[in-house]
Amino acid sequence: MATRGPGVIGCYSCNLCGGTEQIPCSKILVIPCAVRRDVKGAVSESYVQVNIPATAGKKLKTYESVDGSANVVESEAVTLTDSSGNELLGQKPMADSVPVVFASNQTPLPITITDVPPATSTVTTVPVPNVTTVLLAANPARQGAMFFNNGDDRLYLKLGAGASSASFTVRLDGRGYYEVPYPVYTGAITAILATAGPQLVQVTELSP
Numbered sequence: 001m002a003t004r005g006p007g008v009i010g011c012y013s014c015n016l017c018g019g020t021e022q023i024p025c026s027k028i029l030v031i032p033c034a035v036r037r038d039v040k041g042a043v044s045e046s047y048v049q050v051n052i053p054a055t056a057g058k059k060l061k062t063y064e065s066v067d068g069s070a071n072v073v074e075s076e077a078v079t080l081t082d083s084s085g086n087e088l089l090g091q092k093p094m095a096d097s098v099p100v101v102f103a104s105n106q107t108p109l110p111i112t113i114t115d116v117p118p119a120t121s122t123v124t125t126v127p128v129p130n131v132t133t134v135l136l137a138a139n140p141a142r143q144g145a146m147f148f149n150n151g152d153d154r155l156y157l158k159l160g161a162g163a164s165s166a167s168f169t170v171r172l173d174g175r176g177y178y179e180v181p182y183p184v185y186t187g188a189i190t191a192i193l194a195t196a197g198p199q200l201v202q203v204t205e206l207s208p
Contacts, residue, residue: 116208117143118143118144118206118207118208119207119208120206120207120208121204121205121206122204122205122206122207123202123203123204124202124203124205125150125200125201125202125203126191126200126201126203127197127198127199127200127201128155128191128192128193128197128198128199128200128201129193129196129197129198129199130192130193130194130195130196130197131192132161132162132163132164132190132191132192133163133190133191133192134188134189134190135147135157135189135190135191135201135203136188136189136203136205137188138186138187138188139186139205139207140186141186141207141208142184142185142186142205142206142207143184143206143207143208144179144180144184144204144205144206145179145180145184145185145189145203145204145205145206146177146178146179146180146203146204147172147177147178147179147189147191147201147202147203147204148175148176148177148201148202149172149173149174149175149176149177149199149201150175150199150200150201150202151174151175151199151200152174152175152199153174153193153194153195153197153199154171154172154173154174154193154194154195155171155172155173155176155191155192155193155194155199155201156168156170156171156172156191156192156193156194157169157170157171157172157178157189157190157191158189158190158191159180159185159187159189160187160188160189160190161188161190162190163190163191163192164192165192165194168192
């Protein structure tokens, strides 16, 4: 152990620097953690060696207590700060979070997904001729959509723009019904009638 001069904390033989540096050094941080006073009044000190944190520390409070063996124990509560002095406390924004990669043999983690049922139903009647017609505009909040061909003529319905007899998702014959499957498509939905028409289509859209 190196000799300490007045007001200087010397090296405590961590052997990381060969005893050439003094505290604070770039290798370790030595914190006095306990002071023992024996019956003769002599003072002996013990130390805990920890790694220097990557960011600066901010002391919150110092605590001192005496254990059953007459040891006076002193500890410090600190919080980490970034280079600008901002405390690194609480949950970080998602953009600032560190990505985590699980081990290939990681036990599966239980995940619970709560599906919130729709609370709003909007029903409209749309006349569809032999021209591409928008049944529903794009809606990112859409949770469901149903269509009923309220006529006798064939209807071509498309999840997307530009429905035609050559480009469609489903063909609805007279009195046919179609429901958008889950996961629900939220873009525009179009239709075109096979005959001149127009013919009415009952449209129901579900949303929160």
